Amino acid sequence: MIGVIQTRDIIAHPLLTAHCFGWSFFFRALIASRRKTFLSLLAESDAPRSPTVAVPELLGRCIDLESRARRIYELLAARFSDRVPVRRFFETLAQQEQEHFELLALCRQLASREGWLEEHFAPWRDAVPLLERQMDGLEESLDEIDQLADALRLVIRIEGSEINHVFRSAVSATDSEFVRNLQAFRTAEAKHIAYACGQIPKFEPDLAGECRGLRVAHLGDADTKASPNK
Numbered sequence: 001m002i003g004v005i006q007t008r009d010i011i012a013h014p015l016l017t018a019h020c021f022g023w024s025f026f027f028r029a030l031i032a033s034r035r036k037t038f039l040s041l042l043a044e045s046d047a048p049r050s051p052t053v054a055v056p057e058l059l060g061r062c063i064d065l066e067s068r069a070r071r072i073y074e075l076l077a078a079r080f081s082d083r084v085p086v087r088r089f090f091e092t093l094a095q096q097e098q099e100h101f102e103l104l105a106l107c108r109q110l111a112s113r114e115g116w117l118e119e120h121f122a123p124w125r126d127a128v129p130l131l132e133r134q135m136d137g138l139e140e141s142l143d144e145i146d147q148l149a150d151a152l153r154l155v156i157r158i159e160g161s162e163i164n165h166v167f168r169s170a171v172s173a174t175d176s177e178f179v180r181n182l183q184a185f186r187t188a189e190a191k192h193i194a195y196a197c198g199q200i201p202k203f204e205p206d207l208a209g210e211c212r213g214l215r216v217a218h219l220g221d222a223d224t225k226a227s228p229n230k
Helices: 007-012 014-021 023-030 038-044 057-079 084-114 118-124 127-144 148-160 163-173 177-181 183-203 205-219
Strands: none
Touching (some): 007 023, 014 023, 038 084, 057 084, 084 148, 084 163, 084 177, 127 163, 148 163, 148 183, 148 205, 163 183
16 A cells, blocks of 8 residues: 555554454455555445544544645646756655645544544634635745745745644544554654755755744754654
8 A cells, every 4th residue: 555554554553453444444455556545445445434423524624724735735846847856845745745634534534433532623623714714825825936945935834834733633633543553643744844844954045944943843842853754
């Protein structure tokens, strides 16, 4: 499988995977094509059960925010396609946002079956409509961006917004052993921030200070290291 949850994760948690999705799904995941993601495989299986827990509508909007961020990075990759390292940087950011999308989509499925801890999500409820308005403005500004420095500042604006805090709160609110035990849910945000903050100064040294601030705000320590697995 490709994506943020891979075959090695399933092998590392066989009983947990089988408990959440059934042994049939577990064995299908072991032999799944490399073109399949965990989420797509789940959609094709009979593992999902009918929802029994009310999950906030806002969670769907959180998932959409990750998709919109991915699309922005894809457009920037296309805009700077003649500069290979820059293009690959934006492509990696886009892929990481797709992984966030898939993780939250999986959280929505699991929360609807196993439980939702509203107290973990409630502090960030008001941030979601604000983020949507911010994303509207960022999308509108894309046509005006033709300099790399401006594109990198846009990355800092996106990642410096509350989108990553909202992601973390949604994961924390999902009352599922699968979510709590798979490392991908715990490390996705940190790896994403560390990757962006590590690469941006290589292209634009003047932005190193802003990247340090972003790293501290999200990781708590300017010297924290997290591999992007790319």
